[in-house]
Amino acid sequence: MSIVTAEKPIIRPRGASIWSMRWGRFRRNPIAMISLGFLLILTLACAMAGPIEGAMGINHNSANLYIRFQEPSSRHWLGTDDLGRDVLLRLLFGGRVSIAVGLLATLITAVIGITIGVIAGYVGGKLDSILMRMTDCIIALPLIPLLIVLGAVDLSKIGLSREAATSPAAVFLRIVVIIALVDWTTIARIARAGTMSVRNVDYVRAATVSGASGRYNVFVHILPNIATPLIVAMTLSVGRIILFESTLSFLGFGIVPPTPTWGNMLTNAQELILSAPLLAVYPGILIFATVMAVNFVGDGIRSALDPREDGRH
Amino acid sequence: MLLRTAFLGAMVATSAGPAAMAQPNKDELVVGQLQFLTNFHPLVQVNNTKRLVINYALRPMTAFDENVQNQCVLCETLPTVQNGLAKIVDLPDGKKGMTVTLTLKRDLLWGDGVPVTSKDIAFTWKMASDPKIGFSNYNGWNRASALKIIDDHTVELTLPAVISSYNSWDQILPEHLEGPIYAANPTLNQYVKQSLYNTHPTNPGLWNGAYLLSDYQIGTRIIFRANPKWIGPKPHIATIVLSYRDNSSALLQNLLAGAVDAVPVSPGGISISQMIDLRTQQRDRFTYHLAYGTNLERIAVNFDNPLLQEKKVRQALLYAIDRKAMSDVLFGGLQPVAHGILSDENAYYDKDIPTYDYNPARARELLAEAGWKPASDGICIDDQGRRLTLELVTTAGNQTRQEIAQVIQSEMLDVCVDLRNIFVPLQQFNGDMARKRQFTGLMMSSIDFSPSVSPRIALGSNAIPKPDNGRVGNNFSGYASPDMDKAIGGLESALDPDTTKQRWADVQRIFSDDLPMLPLYFYPRAYVSVPDLAHFRQGTLDPLQIWAEEWERK
Numbered sequence: 001m002s003i004v005t006a007e008k009p010i011i012r013p014r015g016a017s018i019w020s021m022r023w024g025r026f027r028r029n030p031i032a033m034i035s036l037g038f039l040l041i042l043t044l045a046c047a048m049a050g051p052i053e054g055a056m057g058i059n060h061n062s063a064n065l066y067i068r069f070q071e072p073s074s075r076h077w078l079g080t081d082d083l084g085r086d087v088l089l090r091l092l093f094g095g096r097v098s099i100a101v102g103l104l105a106t107l108i109t110a111v112i113g114i115t116i117g118v119i120a121g122y123v124g125g126k127l128d129s130i131l132m133r134m135t136d137c138i139i140a141l142p143l144i145p146l147l148i149v150l151g152a153v154d155l156s157k158i159g160l161s162r163e164a165a166t167s168p169a170a171v172f173l174r175i176v177v178i179i180a181l182v183d184w185t186t187i188a189r190i191a192r193a194g195t196m197s198v199r200n201v202d203y204v205r206a207a208t209v210s211g212a213s214g215r216y217n218v219f220v221h222i223l224p225n226i227a228t229p230l231i232v233a234m235t236l237s238v239g240r241i242i243l244f245e246s247t248l249s250f251l252g253f254g255i256v257p258p259t260p261t262w263g264n265m266l267t268n269a270q271e272l273i274l275s276a277p278l279l280a281v282y283p284g285i286l287i288f289a290t291v292m293a294v295n296f297v298g299d300g301i302r303s304a305l306d307p308r309e310d311g312r313h
Numbered sequence: 314m315l316l317r318t319a320f321l322g323a324m325v326a327t328s329a330g331p332a333a334m335a336q337p338n339k340d341e342l343v344v345g346q347l348q349f350l351t352n353f354h355p356l357v358q359v360n361n362t363k364r365l366v367i368n369y370a371l372r373p374m375t376a377f378d379e380n381v382q383n384q385c386v387l388c389e390t391l392p393t394v395q396n397g398l399a400k401i402v403d404l405p406d407g408k409k410g411m412t413v414t415l416t417l418k419r420d421l422l423w424g425d426g427v428p429v430t431s432k433d434i435a436f437t438w439k440m441a442s443d444p445k446i447g448f449s450n451y452n453g454w455n456r457a458s459a460l461k462i463i464d465d466h467t468v469e470l471t472l473p474a475v476i477s478s479y480n481s482w483d484q485i486l487p488e489h490l491e492g493p494i495y496a497a498n499p500t501l502n503q504y505v506k507q508s509l510y511n512t513h514p515t516n517p518g519l520w521n522g523a524y525l526l527s528d529y530q531i532g533t534r535i536i537f538r539a540n541p542k543w544i545g546p547k548p549h550i551a552t553i554v555l556s557y558r559d560n561s562s563a564l565l566q567n568l569l570a571g572a573v574d575a576v577p578v579s580p581g582g583i584s585i586s587q588m589i590d591l592r593t594q595q596r597d598r599f600t601y602h603l604a605y606g607t608n609l610e611r612i613a614v615n616f617d618n619p620l621l622q623e624k625k626v627r628q629a630l631l632y633a634i635d636r637k638a639m640s641d642v643l644f645g646g647l648q649p650v651a652h653g654i655l656s657d658e659n660a661y662y663d664k665d666i667p668t669y670d671y672n673p674a675r676a677r678e679l680l681a682e683a684g685w686k687p688a689s690d691g692i693c694i695d696d697q698g699r700r701l702t703l704e705l706v707t708t709a710g711n712q713t714r715q716e717i718a719q720v721i722q723s724e725m726l727d728v729c730v731d732l733r734n735i736f737v738p739l740q741q742f743n744g745d746m747a748r749k750r751q752f753t754g755l756m757m758s759s760i761d762f763s764p765s766v767s768p769r770i771a772l773g774s775n776a777i778p779k780p781d782n783g784r785v786g787n788n789f790s791g792y793a794s795p796d797m798d799k800a801i802g803g804l805e806s807a808l809d810p811d812t813t814k815q816r817w818a819d820v821q822r823i824f825s826d827d828l829p830m831l832p833l834y835f836y837p838r839a840y841v842s843v844p845d846l847a848h849f850r851q852g853t854l855d856p857l858q859i860w861a862e863e864w865e866r867k
Binding site: 061062063065066068082083148256257258268270271273274275 | 560561562565584586587590591594635638639642643712715716718719720722723724726733734735736738
């Protein structure tokens with residue numbers, strides 16, 4: 001007689017929802033958790049830039065040429081920049097804009113790209129051809145002239161008052177819209193490819209035969225199954241968009257100085273590379289760390305959403 | 314400190330390597346530049362950037378050298394009242410005028426071998442006098458009311474008034490090439506689009522200088538090669554390449570890497586701050602050419618804006634700007650503060666004019682006198698509730714200008730002025746903002762008042778760019794002052810140094826009181842070049858490219 005030992009069953013808490021299981025899987029990914037913590041702390045610090053500024057008694061935009069390029073001190077923890085402004089405060093204020101542009105533009109880009117890609121991939125046929133040719137046209141357009149054309153649109157000529165058109169909010173939204181209008185193509189192609197491979201699997205066909213609508217199939221079957229590559233593409237977008245914003249600044253269409261962003265701080269530091277290289281290092285490190293953290297969080301989300309990941313962490 | 318030192322060491326080491334290995338090509342000079350031309354026509358939309366390019370291949374009739382001496386470039390003898398080639402005459406209308414006799418050098422040829430003759434001068438004069446054309450060069454041919462051809466090389470110009478710049482004349486155009494185009498396209502818009510300077514700029518017949526524009530790639534490079542038809546000294550350097558970059562950082566890196574041999578220092582090149590840093594880091598590796606300059610960085614004030622029509626407001630704005638700090642701290646003292654349109658090194662500078670040294674308290678007083686009081690948010694409002702909000706427009710991509718704009722914005726806030734910076738691409742700046750005067754408040758750019766240039770180009774009421782004058786003129790402020798016009802007229806007619814000095818004093822006094830522009834600082838004439846470049850006369854008061862054939866790589 002042989003003794004068969006049963007495998008130890010995986011015991012899940014009674015009544016645990018799928019989301020709590022996913023959160024549990026995410027929590028068991030130490031790198032993702034550290035990255036999430038870093039992003040939360042960074043976001044909180046940037047959000048608190050105003051009160052920090054008040055507590056330090058310094059205006060982050062106030063220029064004083066006589067204290068430019070100061071070394072770190074108790075008054076200016078990271079020193080001062082080429083116009084005598086506090087570097088730490090400008091990094092914190094800059095983070096607000098850069099993170100907001102990065103996240104919001106990525107979200108809008110994703111919505112546009114996923115919508116177009118999924119429709120093209122699911123419906124197929126002529127509509128797919130039209131949508132993909134349209135995508136190809138956007139990809140083929142030369143980027144800089146396109147940015148110049150989009151950036152030259154005078155908002156005051158489309159109904160906004162001149163003051164509203166040049167307000168910080170309008171400039172911010174213009175950047176987000178411009179980026180979203182040109183940057184959705186990669187996500188669209190990934191979404192289309194994923195949709196085309198998932199729509200033909202048996203359970204989706206079975207659902208269709210059973211009377212499931214296209215919308216049901218898309219939201220219940222297709223989107224969750226193509227989430228992984230989309231999440232990866234979106235996380236890669238964040239860092240690119242942060243740097244994209246600095247290109248727009250250089251052309252004259254981005255966030256106008258003195259309002260800092262990590263992107264325009266990096267662009268400005270190009271000329272100072274001989275005299276003050278750290279002014280490029282600080283925003284560069286933050287962009288790098290943010291991009292890495294977003295990627296690790298994205299990887300953690302991908303793992304958490306993937307049911308095949310059970311038991312690995 | 315350690316990180317910074319290591320970083321800088323790595324930069325220098327990697328940059329020095331390739332340059333040290335490369336052997337200089339003695340037949341070629343690569344000059345790095347910013348701001349590719351918007352069009353190649355030498356007499357239309359003339360600005361500092363264009364003058365840095367055109368003069369390699371198309372020479373003016375006369376030019377000022379580094380000793381502030383007017384020299385003949387294309388003419389045989391500089392006409393003066395003393396030598397009789399210029400005369401003060403009585404005109405039929407009873408007024409005093411002048412006749413000026415210009416004789417071209419013998420055997421002067423266009424690049425296609427066609428002789429340069431009086432017909433070319435007459436043709437250029439005819440076009441310049443056509444109100445539908447409107448050239449914008451500095452020493453306009455339209456100053457002459459009549460022209461008589463004496464022979465194939467000599468013309469006599471009649472001037473309707475006695476003017477001090479009677480013997481300063483700019484470039485001429487080839488009648489045999491541009492004549493038919495002008496005849497078929499009689500308006501400026503049509504002509505500029507069809508001109509060979511813009512449709513076929515490599516046609517050698519367009520050029521008469523020591524070099525020919527032999528090749529170009531838009532936005533990237535312009536190549537000049539020695540003109541075999543040039544009658545002057547043969548250029549030592551056979552090929553000059555103007556190599557364009559998007560920004561001054563790229564220009565600097567290319568200089569360090571040996572990809573370019575020379576770069577101008579702002580405008581059109583690296584910034585003065587970059588030059589200062591480079592000179593500190595690499596004193597012996599390059600030659601730093603520096604001389605006093607006449608190119609003024611200024612803020613034009615739009616007189617159409619009711620907020621700026623009040624003189625006290627303009628004066629307050631200038632008191633609010635710490636120009637000395639900019640000059641000393643940002644530019645190491647190499648870009649001296651401008652108190653007017655003449656540098657204090659200029660022989661005609663009037664030291665008795667009022668100056669506007671940094672004084673924010675005085676600025677606030679003047680604003681209060683003009684009816685502006687700070688509101689609860691710190692920005693001034695008047696009794697109609699209008700906020701003192703102004704826009705400052707300047708060129709995007711110019712790091713130094715953007716820095717200056719931010720400093721000014723910060724300083725303006727201290728005196729309750731809300732300044733909004735707008736950085737626009739160069740084309741939009743030169744077109745909509747400048748030529749069409751679409752800036753609403755303030756506009757920052759530079760203008761060169763070289764010795765032969767009358768201040769009329771920027772301060773005369775007839776120099777306001779308008780649709781009916783083809784948008785010609787650099788009076789972007791829209792400043793129209795009968796007193797200034799009269800003072801400029803007096804200056805233009807002054808022929809002896811004492812009278813000239815008095816007239817310049819009048820112009821400077823009115824300028825200093827009215828402030829149609831806010832003068833910031835003067836750019837030095839500066840270049841950075843490889844040390845083997847000799848006879849590089851960067852101190853000339855007119856563009857040094859006029860003497861490019863003298864440059865030599867030893």
